Amino acid sequence: MADTAISGQGRRVRFRQGTLLKVLVLALLIALIVLPLLRTVLFTLQPDVIKAWSDVLTGRLSTNLFYKPLGNTLIIGAVVSTGCVLIGGFLAWLVVMTNVPFRKTIAVGATLPFMIPSFAAALAWGTLFRNDRVGGQVGFLQGSGLDVPDWLAWGMVPTLIVLTLHYFSLAFTIIAAALATVNSDLVEAAQIAGAKGRRILMGIILPVTTPALVAAGSLCFAGAVSNFATPALLGLPVRMQTLSTRLFGMIEVGQVGRGYVIGILLVLISGVFLWAGNRIVSGRRSYATITGKGGRAKRFDLRAARWPLCAVAVTILLASTIVPVVVLIASSFAPSSADLFSNWTTHYWLGQSNPAFAQGTPGIVHNQDIVRALLVTLGLGVAVAFTGMFVGLLASYTTARYREGAMSAAITQISFLPLLVPGIAFGAAYIAYLGAPIGPLPALYGTFALLVIAGTAYLLPFAVQTGRAVIQQVGGELEESARLTGAGFARRLAAITVPLAIRGLAAGGILIFVKIVRDLSLVVLLFTPTMPVLSVVAYRYASEGFGQFANAITVVILLLSIAASLLANRLQTKSQPWLKN
Amino acid sequence: MKLRTIARPAALSIMLAGSAWAEAHMAEMSPQDLLPLAQEEGTVTVYSFTSRIGKVEAAFEEAYPGIDLQGFDISSTEQIARLKAEAQAGVVNADVIYISDTPVVLTELLETGIIEPYVPPRVADRVPDEFKSPLLAQRLSTKVLMYNEEANPDGAPVSNLWELTTDEWTGRVVMVDPLQRGDYLDLMTEIVLQSDVMAEAYQAEFGQAIDLGDAANAGEKFIMDLFANDLILVSSTDDVNAAVGKLGQQNPPVGFTSYSDRRDNEEEGWALQVANDVQPAPGIIFPAIVALAKDANNPAAARLVIDFLMGDESETGGPGLAPFYVAGDYVTRTDIPPHPDAVPLDDFTAWRIQPAETATIRAEVGDLVLTLQ
Numbered sequence: 001m002a003d004t005a006i007s008g009q010g011r012r013v014r015f016r017q018g019t020l021l022k023v024l025v026l027a028l029l030i031a032l033i034v035l036p037l038l039r040t041v042l043f044t045l046q047p048d049v050i051k052a053w054s055d056v057l058t059g060r061l062s063t064n065l066f067y068k069p070l071g072n073t074l075i076i077g078a079v080v081s082t083g084c085v086l087i088g089g090f091l092a093w094l095v096v097m098t099n100v101p102f103r104k105t106i107a108v109g110a111t112l113p114f115m116i117p118s119f120a121a122a123l124a125w126g127t128l129f130r131n132d133r134v135g136g137q138v139g140f141l142q143g144s145g146l147d148v149p150d151w152l153a154w155g156m157v158p159t160l161i162v163l164t165l166h167y168f169s170l171a172f173t174i175i176a177a178a179l180a181t182v183n184s185d186l187v188e189a190a191q192i193a194g195a196k197g198r199r200i201l202m203g204i205i206l207p208v209t210t211p212a213l214v215a216a217g218s219l220c221f222a223g224a225v226s227n228f229a230t231p232a233l234l235g236l237p238v239r240m241q242t243l244s245t246r247l248f249g250m251i252e253v254g255q256v257g258r259g260y261v262i263g264i265l266l267v268l269i270s271g272v273f274l275w276a277g278n279r280i281v282s283g284r285r286s287y288a289t290i291t292g293k294g295g296r297a298k299r300f301d302l303r304a305a306r307w308p309l310c311a312v313a314v315t316i317l318l319a320s321t322i323v324p325v326v327v328l329i330a331s332s333f334a335p336s337s338a339d340l341f342s343n344w345t346t347h348y349w350l351g352q353s354n355p356a357f358a359q360g361t362p363g364i365v366h367n368q369d370i371v372r373a374l375l376v377t378l379g380l381g382v383a384v385a386f387t388g389m390f391v392g393l394l395a396s397y398t399t400a401r402y403r404e405g406a407m408s409a410a411i412t413q414i415s416f417l418p419l420l421v422p423g424i425a426f427g428a429a430y431i432a433y434l435g436a437p438i439g440p441l442p443a444l445y446g447t448f449a450l451l452v453i454a455g456t457a458y459l460l461p462f463a464v465q466t467g468r469a470v471i472q473q474v475g476g477e478l479e480e481s482a483r484l485t486g487a488g489f490a491r492r493l494a495a496i497t498v499p500l501a502i503r504g505l506a507a508g509g510i511l512i513f514v515k516i517v518r519d520l521s522l523v524v525l526l527f528t529p530t531m532p533v534l535s536v537v538a539y540r541y542a543s544e545g546f547g548q549f550a551n552a553i554t555v556v557i558l559l560l561s562i563a564a565s566l567l568a569n570r571l572q573t574k575s576q577p578w579l580k581n
Numbered sequence: 582m583k584l585r586t587i588a589r590p591a592a593l594s595i596m597l598a599g600s601a602w603a604e605a606h607m608a609e610m611s612p613q614d615l616l617p618l619a620q621e622e623g624t625v626t627v628y629s630f631t632s633r634i635g636k637v638e639a640a641f642e643e644a645y646p647g648i649d650l651q652g653f654d655i656s657s658t659e660q661i662a663r664l665k666a667e668a669q670a671g672v673v674n675a676d677v678i679y680i681s682d683t684p685v686v687l688t689e690l691l692e693t694g695i696i697e698p699y700v701p702p703r704v705a706d707r708v709p710d711e712f713k714s715p716l717l718a719q720r721l722s723t724k725v726l727m728y729n730e731e732a733n734p735d736g737a738p739v740s741n742l743w744e745l746t747t748d749e750w751t752g753r754v755v756m757v758d759p760l761q762r763g764d765y766l767d768l769m770t771e772i773v774l775q776s777d778v779m780a781e782a783y784q785a786e787f788g789q790a791i792d793l794g795d796a797a798n799a800g801e802k803f804i805m806d807l808f809a810n811d812l813i814l815v816s817s818t819d820d821v822n823a824a825v826g827k828l829g830q831q832n833p834p835v836g837f838t839s840y841s842d843r844r845d846n847e848e849e850g851w852a853l854q855v856a857n858d859v860q861p862a863p864g865i866i867f868p869a870i871v872a873l874a875k876d877a878n879n880p881a882a883a884r885l886v887i888d889f890l891m892g893d894e895s896e897t898g899g900p901g902l903a904p905f906y907v908a909g910d911y912v913t914r915t916d917i918p919p920h921p922d923a924v925p926l927d928d929f930t931a932w933r934i935q936p937a938e939t940a941t942i943r944a945e946v947g948d949l950v951l952t953l954q
Binding site for chain 1: 626628632651653655658659661662663665666667669670671672674689752755758760761763813814815816817819820823824947948951952953954
């Protein structure tokens with residue numbers, strides 16, 4: 001390499017520039033991602049904190065501090081990922097490979113649950129199923145005279161159901177994309193040879209899509225084990241703890257050392273599973289969805305099962321999208337969740353402070369805290385979308401144009417690292433990292449900047465992924481010719497890459513906006529009363545027993561997320577090939 | 582944003598140099614003298630462990646127009662964690678700290694210099710010394726056993742705390758998770774500290790000496806048995822109040838909550854009543870502290886808020902004290918008459934906590950509770 005650098009003028013420029021860019025990007029990623037994680041580990045190794053490791057792993061507290069929550073966490077991960085692959089796979093198969101009625105509607109519907117924040121689904125569950133175990137307001141079903149047993153109202157079962165109905169759309173998206181690439185030649189050959197549907201499914205489709213199934217399963221697993229809102233809202237009354245709720249509890253009561261140790265262990269666990277999933281799929285790095293040959297196979301004819309299967313699919317979608325949304329909206333108007341559809345009042349939205357409602361808390365339009373939280377949240381969404389796409393574009397541009405070398409590999413690896421880190425652990429790491437001043441830099445605790453930086457780092461994998469797809473659409477030769485005419489890096493980026501990729505970038509930015517706006521797990525620890533965000537405000541209202549306010553705020557978040565998601569969908573319809581005939 | 586955060590410490594230190602002199606004077610100032618300074622500051626931030634801060638906010642802004650009181654309802658436990666994190670970050674968000682959890686407040690906030698005491702000179706001669714030092718207590722608050730008086734018209738359904746560990750009360754005792762709310766951890770700690778009387782109460786209830794089993798003492802034994810009896814943990818006192826107090830229940834649970842929440846019975850449709858005769862004691866009574874944040878951004882307004890919270894010169898303390906002049910809260914000012922509907926403080930049988938003593942074993946009791954969940 002050193003030789004090439006000296007040998008020719010043009011080459012030297014290119015080499016230098018690539019290196020400079022790489023060093024820059026690598027430094028940025030290390031500052032954003034590696035240092036916070038490292039800082040957390042170092043914190044737990046301090047002499048007066050290191051005992052936290054033995055408390056968590058071996059002491060008399062370890063059973064409750066770690067092992068029981070670990071057991072719950074693993075059950076949640078295993079059941080939810082299995083359920084998601086089954087449901088997501090089933091729907092993907094229906095949409096991509098069969099002639100089920102309302103294919104397109106099902107396809108769109110199956111991507112929606114992921115747009116709904118998981119705490120919204122948990123709140124909706126409480127509004128419906130809450131029984132009288134903890135007293136206070138009972139849910140709709142109990143209020144209608146049904147006796148809801150504890151196991152259905154609280155704890156593991158509702159957590160599993162809510163999380164499965166949330167994450168299956170992630171599995172759907174991955175599996176549907178993979179099914180769409182199944183080479184029709186294979187299926188047709190089998191059909192000509194007289195193979196029946198089941199045989200084709202087991203013999204061809206399943207083996208070919210195994211990597212996607214594994215990828216879907218491991219992503220759902222990682223999502224489920226790190227989810228905070230659902231077990232926090234549904235688990236506490238029956239004392240069910242997961243690693244993420246334990247981590248939150250420990251930091252909240254000031255036992256920071258123990259909290260960080262639990263966070264590190266949580267990162268390791270989801271890391272191991274994602275890594276294992278990756279290993280299994282590693283033979284198949286290409287996710288090319290459009291190939292030169294091979295047309296779409298004839299759709300599998302469901303015959304008499306068409307309508308029943310359609311009904312099953314629609315039921316799943318109703319339960320995961322329509323029902324929670326309707327319940328949340330209704331309960332933001334109903335004074336009593338036991339009686340969801342009567343005595344509606346707009347107090348929780350428009351009312352002035354009135355001692356008869358929720359200790360005098362005014363409706364959300366008049367509530368300064370909520371209005372402020374809305375502004376902060378919107379600002380955060382926009383800021384993170386911009387910074388995220390900027391860093392994402394920079395990182396993916398660097399790795400796409402200057403592919404070779406250890407630094408490029410490092411950039412790729414590090415930029416995907418946050419995928420392994422549960423949001424709540426990431427939030428904890430950022431408090432350790434920027435919570436105190438570093439040298440001459442001031443501490444960022446409680447500032448907007450901290451939220452933006454942490455959000456950017458946390459969502460970098462998505463930004464880089466979008467950035468990469470976008471960069472690859474823009475042919476390298478355009479840039480090459482610009483370079484020959486003497487255009488500098490910034491000029492090329494601004495005049496060629498960005499304008500050509502603006503659609504994709506915008507779509508990516510919107511998705512990041514949605515992710516940060518509806519996120520709870522990352523911000524729940526970074527939250528300070530003077531810098532509030534909507535999701536945490538909603539969570540706090542819910543745990544204070546002011547369900548209607550929580551639900552009303554959640555409806556606002558939902559509307560924001562869904563509107564933005566639909567916009568992003570429009571901008572990138574091209575990336576969903578399975579919708580085409 | 583970035584610029585501002587960098588510029589702030591510099592600006593702050595310049596301001597502080599000048600304000601040290603002013604602050605020394607402020608300690609002696611009357612509310613009338615503080616007012617113009619406070620109005621210049623224009624805003625003041627209060628961290629409060631009670632949701633009643635909302636009512637204080639409205640009353641304060643009416644009494645002192647031009648000063649925006651930003652009240653945040655944050656549990657004591659969380660306040661302590663946040664104030665420590667903020668201090669470490671060199672950020673001062675709050676001006677006034679209104680908090681319970683005295684055992685931790687003394688060691689982790691006062692001794693570390695995160696907060697400092699302030700006694701408004703106007704009322705200083707009307708607050709007993711024990712409530713002025715080391716920090717000013719505005720009132721005494723409680724965490725005691727409460728029951729539903731609609732379902733139990735003849736009085737409390739429990740006469741001895743140990744009954745709560747029997748089959749009759751399985752799954753029917755509610756309280757807030759002691760790991761989430763320090764007041765409840767203080768209650769658990771006090772029960773351990775009172776192990777001797779707990780042992781006597783056991784003897785009285787079951788007619789035999791207590792068999793400690795794995796427990797180190799009678800208090801620990803009680804806590805272990807209580808958790809084993811499907812104790813229900815919730816996340817806020819309002820959840821306890823609703824569970825215990827809600828009208829129209831056939832077989833309501835009992836629970837540990839604030840005696841003063843009885844004030845909301847009418848508004849919320851509850852029938853909460855204190856089980857004052859329960860043996861050996863219904864729970865704890867502890868100070869609610871008001872203090873200044875060290876280097877507060879709005880030092881004059883902060884002092885004005887504390888002055889306001891101590892009540893005015895009218896008979897029951899006026900609008901500042903009104904949210905706290907309720908049955909079940911015991912105001913520390915000696916010239917304010919006790920609330921007529923409450924059990925008089927002298928007849929109230931709850932244990933008075935000794936913050937310093939509580940602090941010594943509190944973490945240990947916290948760990949015990951952790952092993953039970």
